[in-house]
Amino acid sequence: QKEVEQDPGPLSVPEGAIVSLNCTYSNSAFQYFMWYRQYSRKGPELLMYTYSSGNKEDGRFTAQVDKSSKYISLFIRDSQPSDSATYLCAMGEDTGRRALTFGSGTRLQVQP
């Protein structure tokens, strides 16, 4: 079993739709939760960061962490064709270890 599970998609939605992306994890030591966006042939760029549980909103993006269920989500409102990319969840431990554990990524296609 992988430490972090993420549905690879692809996920295709019409422009303006609300997108929901999810990851589950098994390591109880994870305290840092991040979402990265990766365009084709580019490096990942950080979208959202949450420490421990709770919600965080930034513009059209909302990140949620439910540690009791070991489940994290990213919501994208009013999706745009420019949101078409692969979305990677990533997690880190609060143990002094600085390595991140990534999900395999969900490919999103927003149709104009």
Place this chain on the structure above:
Amino acid sequence: NAGVMQNPRHLVRRRGQEARLRCSPMKGHSHVYWYRQLPEEGLKFMVYLQKENIIDESGMPKERFSAEFPKEGPSILRIQQVVRGDSAAYFCASSPDDRVDGYTFGSGTRLTVV
């Protein structure tokens, strides 16, 4: 303010050759991380370095792989005697401190072993 610079962008090596991947961190960043991404997979941690020190190499294969971050110059990931299974995208990230939310990734080096 240049981002994390990786070169070359693409590298082709024959089996048995050596591959040297370079990473210049962002200005003011003294922490460097290397990750490997296989097709259709997420990024896998390889090594974390600070200037002249390897802090965590728990993700590095035991043989053929090495990394350094000298006092001057870029960080180097070196793969000796490459095999087809080494074909992947190798990403470097840098950060100004050891916070896990401080990473900035480069655009990666795509290694193809023929």
